[in-house]
Amino acid sequence: MLLEVENLDVRHGRTHAVKALSFGVGADEIVTVLGSNGAGKTSLLRALQGLTPTSGGRVVFAGEDITKLSPPQRLRRGLALVPEGRQIAISLTVHENLLMGVYCRDDGDIARDIKRIYDRFPNLGARRDMSASVLSGGEQQMLAIGRALLARPRLMMLDEPSLGLSPLLVERLFDLIVEIHRDGLAILLVEQNTQMALEIAGRGIVMELGRAALEGAAADLRDDERLAAAYLGDGHS
Amino acid sequence: MTNATAIGAPMKSITTKALVVVVIAAVFALAIALGGRVIAQQIVSGLMLGAIYLTVAVAFTLTIGVLNFLNFTIPSLFMLTGMIAWGLREKGLLGFAGGWAWLVALIAGVVVATAASLVVERFTFRYLKTRHGDATEHAIPLVSSLGFLLIFEHLVILTLGSESQRFSVPFKADIHLFGLVIGAPQLVSLGCALLVVAALTFVLKHTRMGRALRTIAENPEIASLLGVEVTRVVPVLFLLTGLLCGLAAALFTVNYGDVSPFMGDHVGSKAIAAMVLGGIGSIWGAILGGLVVGLTETLSIHFFGGDSVEMIIWGLLLIVIIVRPRGLFGAVAVGKGKL
Ligand SMILES: Nc1ncnc2c1ncn2[C@@H]1O[C@H](COP(=O)(O)OP(=O)(O)OP(=O)(O)O)[C@@H](O)[C@H]1O
Ligand SMILES: [Mg+2]
Numbered sequence: 389m390l391l392e393v394e395n396l397d398v399r400h401g402r403t404h405a406v407k408a409l410s411f412g413v414g415a416d417e418i419v420t421v422l423g424s425n426g427a428g429k430t431s432l433l434r435a436l437q438g439l440t441p442t443s444g445g446r447v448v449f450a451g452e453d454i455t456k457l458s459p460p461q462r463l464r465r466g467l468a469l470v471p472e473g474r475q476i477a478i479s480l481t482v483h484e485n486l487l488m489g490v491y492c493r494d495d496g497d498i499a500r501d502i503k504r505i506y507d508r509f510p511n512l513g514a515r516r517d518m519s520a521s522v523l524s525g526g527e528q529q530m531l532a533i534g535r536a537l538l539a540r541p542r543l544m545m546l547d548e549p550s551l552g553l554s555p556l557l558v559e560r561l562f563d564l565i566v567e568i569h570r571d572g573l574a575i576l577l578v579e580q581n582t583q584m585a586l587e588i589a590g591r592g593i594v595m596e597l598g599r600a601a602l603e604g605a606a607a608d609l610r611d612d613e614r615l616a617a618a619y620l621g622d623g624h625s
Numbered sequence: 626m627t628n629a630t631a632i633g634a635p636m637k638s639i640t641t642k643a644l645v646v647v648v649i650a651a652v653f654a655l656a657i658a659l660g661g662r663v664i665a666q667q668i669v670s671g672l673m674l675g676a677i678y679l680t681v682a683v684a685f686t687l688t689i690g691v692l693n694f695l696n697f698t699i700p701s702l703f704m705l706t707g708m709i710a711w712g713l714r715e716k717g718l719l720g721f722a723g724g725w726a727w728l729v730a731l732i733a734g735v736v737v738a739t740a741a742s743l744v745v746e747r748f749t750f751r752y753l754k755t756r757h758g759d760a761t762e763h764a765i766p767l768v769s770s771l772g773f774l775l776i777f778e779h780l781v782i783l784t785l786g787s788e789s790q791r792f793s794v795p796f797k798a799d800i801h802l803f804g805l806v807i808g809a810p811q812l813v814s815l816g817c818a819l820l821v822v823a824a825l826t827f828v829l830k831h832t833r834m835g836r837a838l839r840t841i842a843e844n845p846e847i848a849s850l851l852g853v854e855v856t857r858v859v860p861v862l863f864l865l866t867g868l869l870c871g872l873a874a875a876l877f878t879v880n881y882g883d884v885s886p887f888m889g890d891h892v893g894s895k896a897i898a899a900m901v902l903g904g905i906g907s908i909w910g911a912i913l914g915g916l917v918v919g920l921t922e923t924l925s926i927h928f929f930g931g932d933s934v935e936m937i938i939w940g941l942l943l944i945v946i947i948v949r950p951r952g953l954f955g956a957v958a959v960g961k962g963k964l
Contacts, residue, residue: 437850439846439849439850458849458854459849459850460849460851460854463850463851464852471846475844475846475850476847477840477843477844477847478843479839479842479843480840480843484836484839487833487836488837488840488848488851491837491851491852492851535851539851
């Protein structure tokens with residue numbers, strides 16, 4: 389397993405957002421984390437990247453215990469997060485956003501890799517020197533993903549990337565995630581769009597009030613009526 | 626949040642800015658036309674005084690732009706440079722330096738101010754950040770920086786006394802140009818201030834560190850997700866703050882030859898006015914604001930006497946805020962991501 393999570397606990401003051409969660413993501417996998425609003429998905433990803441401190445458990449990445457590392461240190465080891473709400477820097481231009489993507493690198497392939505991002509997302513190239521605030525929602529998502537790719541991660545975590553996108557763009561987004569995965573990245577995908585996430589993922593975890601209520605192969609989860617029950621959100625199913 | 630920004634955003638408002646500059650220049654040109662050489666001389670002096678204010682205003686605007694933090698220690702960093710320099714000379718600690726003692730003393734003063742600024746970072750900003758989460762959201766850094774201001778001020782009063790002191794330099798080179806007297810040190814100070822600030826603007830706009838600072842200004846969490854160790858970049862900001870205040874104070878001391886434990890209070894309040902006038906978070910705004918405040922000060926003294934200065938400057942500031950709340954060059958939204 390590339391990423392191993394053992395008994396992870398996350399608390400926000402009195403709220404116990406993630407409770408003794410254990411799971412893994414293999415280097416060639418797409419794993420999706422599902423669950424209703426407030427289930428603890430964002431808390432989980434933020435803790436994995438080191439943005440939120442954990443209150444118990446371990447995170448092991450590529451055999452190394454990274455539980456105590458800062459977000460930049462985790463990024464340098466190959467773990468990247470595309471956060472909820474995209475979070476591009478609108479006071480920077482599109483190109484400067486991409487340059488921030490390579491902030492953690494100092495190798496010689498930077499120019500080539502940035503060019504590849506522009507080849508992949510021509511819309512971004514057309515707006516290269518404009519403020520990132522002029523981008524549409526879909527373009528912002530491309531920028532956020534492109535920027536994360538430039539850090540050359542081994543595992544990319546995405547927090548509800550389809551939020552607010554039109555159905556057509558959602559299709560394209562999921563195609564893109566599959567493409568990225570084919571290029572050799574492991575993916576940990578948090579989604580509200582259950583059906584589509586389970587279509588591209590190999591395995592899924594359904595969170596309920598901070599616990600893994602359900603876990604298994606994506607194909608099995610799709611037909612499991614307990615999945616729908618989890619989304620009713622009563623938490624006692 | 627849909628905030629445009631002063632530096633990062635495409636210069637949509639560049640024409641507005643040019644207009645502001647032209648109008649201000651026109652007002653002073655008119656003053657010269659009507660007032661002749663006497664007024665021209667006042668304007669030259671005002672610009673020199675403005676150079677001091679703008680350097681300190683840039684220090685203010687930089688910390689507030691990136692960290693959302695009004696750094697109240699800035700006046701005391703300014704004062705430390707002057708008083709340490711005077712103290713070193715007075716106590717005869719610079720015997721080795723001969724005729725250059727004044728310069729060595731001032732450089733030592735700048736070094737002390739910069740070190741003090743880093744101490745402030747360590748104990749207000751970083752400490753609070755690790756203890757209480759995002760310190761930028763708290764009023765605590767502001768209050769503790771006020772604490773440092775008082776501590777530094779009273780440390781100096783205890784060790785060097787509370788008197789105002791003379792700090793003389795062994796030269797007085799005036800340049801005579803078109804019948805105007807321009808002090809060479811003053812001209813150098815204006816040049817220095819503009820050069821440093823132009824370099825700073827370049828760094829912010831075109832370097833890796835600059836992009837990191839602007840990303841932190843917008844959202845420290847994004848910066849951290851992109852690999853910026855925020856706790857390692859923030860000290861750079863405090864280093865710059867110390868250097869800018871030190872430079873301003875060294876120029877002030879050479880120009881006016883006076884130091885006191887309270888010299889920073891006066892300059893600090895004018896610099897805050899200059900920053901707000903120019904637009905919080907805008908570096909070029911701070912420059913323009915500094916020059917306008919300097920000019921307003923000398924002209925007020927000339928026309929209405931020394932007691933009118935504070936009233937006129939703060940009155941002008943209030944009028945500008947009412948007409949244009951974001952200041953002359955400021956971004957549309959006041960909030961994060963101003964730089
Ligand atoms: N910063 C915070 N401070 C306090 N409580 C928080 C904080 N962040 C999250 N919580 C709480 O933790 C629980 C889990 O929230 P989280 O954002 O992880 O859920 P989620 O599964 O991502 O929800 P959504 O699908 O709406 O994004 C919720 O009860 C939420 O109110
Ligand atoms: Mg969430």
